[in-house]
Amino acid sequence: MALLITNKCTNCDMCEPECPNNAISMGDSIYEINPSLCTECKGHYEKPTCESVCPINNCIITDPEHIETDEQLLEKFVIIQGLA
Structure with missing residues (x-):
C-alpha cells in the first residue's frame, strides 16, 4: 500500500x-x-x-489506488535498494 498525501497538506517540508x-x-x-x-x-x-513527522492529522493516508501486501512492499524495497 503506497501512501497518499491529501489536500490537507500545508507544505511544511517535514x-x-x-x-x-x-x-x-x-x-x-x-x-x-x-x-x-x-x-x-x-x-x-x-x-x-x-x-x-507530519503535523497534520490524517494528512497522509493509504492510497486506495495502490494497495500492496507487506510482502510486495518488501520486494519493492529490495529492488529499489538494488539488493536483488
Missing part, C-alpha cells in the same frame, strides 16, 4: 527529507508520493516516517 526512498516530492500545489517508490518504509523503519 516529510520529504525523511523519506528513505526519495518517494516524496513537491507537486503542483502540495507534496506528492510516488507510489512506485513508496514502501511505507518497510525495510527501513517500523512505521512510515512521513506519517510520524
Whole structure:
C-alpha cells in the first residue's frame, strides 16, 4: 500500500527529507508520493516516517489506488535498494 498525501497538506517540508526512498516530492500545489517508490518504509523503519513527522492529522493516508501486501512492499524495497 503506497501512501497518499491529501489536500490537507500545508507544505511544511517535514516529510520529504525523511523519506528513505526519495518517494516524496513537491507537486503542483502540495507534496506528492510516488507510489512506485513508496514502501511505507518497510525495510527501513517500523512505521512510515512521513506519517510520524507530519503535523497534520490524517494528512497522509493509504492510497486506495495502490494497495500492496507487506510482502510486495518488501520486494519493492529490495529492488529499489538494488539488493536483488
